[in-house]
Amino acid sequence: MRLSVVMGCLFPVLFAGMSTRGQEVSPRALWASGPLEVTAVFDESVAQGELERFLGETISYELPAATGSARLPRKLRVAGARLEDGGRTLVLATDPHPRVTEYRLGVSGGRSLSYRLNGVQAEWSEPDDPPESPRRVLWLPELSFAGAAQAVPGSAPHRALDRDLARPGRLVLTTQLRLPPGEGTLEIRANGSIEDALLGDAAADPLDPEAKAPRRSVDLGAEPRADLLFCSITLKTGMNAPGLRVSWKPAGQAESRPVDRTACLLPWAPAAAMPGVAAANSPNLGGGDAARGRRIFTSDQAQCAKCHVRDGQGGKVGPDLTVLRVKDPAWIYASIATPSAEIVPEFTTYTVALKDGQVHAGVVRAIDARVIRVTDSNAKSVDVAREQILRIQPSSTSIMPVGLAAALGAEAVRDLVAFLMSEPEPARSR
Numbered sequence: 001m002r003l004s005v006v007m008g009c010l011f012p013v014l015f016a017g018m019s020t021r022g023q024e025v026s027p028r029a030l031w032a033s034g035p036l037e038v039t040a041v042f043d044e045s046v047a048q049g050e051l052e053r054f055l056g057e058t059i060s061y062e063l064p065a066a067t068g069s070a071r072l073p074r075k076l077r078v079a080g081a082r083l084e085d086g087g088r089t090l091v092l093a094t095d096p097h098p099r100v101t102e103y104r105l106g107v108s109g110g111r112s113l114s115y116r117l118n119g120v121q122a123e124w125s126e127p128d129d130p131p132e133s134p135r136r137v138l139w140l141p142e143l144s145f146a147g148a149a150q151a152v153p154g155s156a157p158h159r160a161l162d163r164d165l166a167r168p169g170r171l172v173l174t175t176q177l178r179l180p181p182g183e184g185t186l187e188i189r190a191n192g193s194i195e196d197a198l199l200g201d202a203a204a205d206p207l208d209p210e211a212k213a214p215r216r217s218v219d220l221g222a223e224p225r226a227d228l229l230f231c232s233i234t235l236k237t238g239m240n241a242p243g244l245r246v247s248w249k250p251a252g253q254a255e256s257r258p259v260d261r262t263a264c265l266l267p268w269a270p271a272a273a274m275p276g277v278a279a280a281n282s283p284n285l286g287g288g289d290a291a292r293g294r295r296i297f298t299s300d301q302a303q304c305a306k307c308h309v310r311d312g313q314g315g316k317v318g319p320d321l322t323v324l325r326v327k328d329p330a331w332i333y334a335s336i337a338t339p340s341a342e343i344v345p346e347f348t349t350y351t352v353a354l355k356d357g358q359v360h361a362g363v364v365r366a367i368d369a370r371v372i373r374v375t376d377s378n379a380k381s382v383d384v385a386r387e388q389i390l391r392i393q394p395s396s397t398s399i400m401p402v403g404l405a406a407a408l409g410a411e412a413v414r415d416l417v418a419f420l421m422s423e424p425e426p427a428r429s430r
């Protein structure tokens with residue numbers, strides 16, 4: 001079958017050393033099933049004992065180098081692993097995925113498996129369910145599909161979604177679309193009824209309650225100016241065989257082209273370029289006193305040491321500043337004066353909304369299979385059960401407080417810059 005060949009090309013890497021009854025197996029599919037989770041499905045059961053090897057493993061990714069800094073390999077930690085569907089589905093609990101890039105999960109023998117944040121989030125609910133608690137949330141590789149199990153062959157969760165789709169309810173598909181620039185029309189064609197559809201600012205007309213026939217076609221005009229347009233399509237389920245075709249027709253052209261999987265980015269994926277704050281221009285930064293700078297660093301007013309380690313001492317809310325990524329006074333100044341201009345990926349701030357209505361904001365770390373820790377701008381942490389999370393959304397603002405440069409004054413900032421530029425103290429560094 002053609003589709004399975006496509007999947008085979010996407011996930012060609014062997015799950016080296018992972019065995020089912022002594023044989024090495026490769027997953028049929030591997031995807032980010034949420035901001036904090038990765039799922040792999042196998043043809044055969046994976047032995048329970050194989051789970052251990054994933055704990056403490058890391059998922060690596062790379063980013064283009066910032067001005068003057070090296071291309072640093074970056075990591076997410078795998079904090080938990082469990083098997084479902086009789087061992088054929090492996091779910092890894094991870095740190096959040098902070099950027100749109102390629103992620104690699106290292107497996108034994110120096111080999112790795114890779115995935116990106118492409119795809120569509122599918123949420124199925126029964127007719128009377130409240131919108132915020134869907135019965136099933138699942139990844140689909142793209143918007144167009146003729147049955148979920150066909151879209152991801154060999155996957156038990158997708159077979160289960162197909163069973164749901166045969167029952168009365170609604171399927172909400174959400175994604176961020178990267179469409180070609182210029183005007184055009186998104187053509188949505190379904191086997192069942194299209195209840196609702198959104199593309200950026202464009203929305204389908206409300207359904208006519210008098211209409212007898214299901215609405216099978218919706219066209220949404222748009223002029224993609226933004227890099228990514230949010231798209232959501234709601235289908236009524238339990239009518240026909242589920243099926244959806246979505247294509248893009250550029251204005252003035254007769255032919256439309258299917259929106260393919262590379263154009264779909266998961267709805268929770270952080271936008272590639274965050275709507276940035278411009279980095280502050282630096283005043284004259286010469287002549288600071290490093291010894292005074294060290295005292296300011298740990299002072300109650302500046303509070304730098306509450307969040308940053310320097311020479312082995314301090315808090316871990318922000319990056320260790322013993323060895324700077326960029327050793328440049330103007331960059332240090334910009335980091336203090338405009339923290340949100342360039343956010344270190346692992347220190348992205350998230351808004352974490354819980355099912356009970358509470359909202360926490362801060363840097364997120366995976367603690368184990370069940371819990372994440374959210375640390376706020378006062379360096380206070382709360383542990384949150386993963387199953388309590390309703391939504392987790394990256395923010396374009398740093399949790400490092402704004403206004404520090406102004407509050408401390410020009411002289412203190414010069415001293416801080418001199419301190420951070422100074423050589424680490426060998427006696428105190430680890």
Ligand code: HEC
Nearest residue numbers: 302303304307317318325335339342343344347377398400
């Ligand atoms: C509430 C915690 C907090 C406080 C207080 C704080 N920072 Fe930060 N800082 C962070 C976080 C988190 C980041 C990483 C995210 C980002 O890039 O904004 C960061 C980033 C930085 C960076 C850039 C590091 C890099 O590799 O990009 C520098 C330099 C820095 N802080 C210096 C300071 C100084 C100096 C102070 C005190 C005047 C201070 N910070 C106070 C949390 C804090």
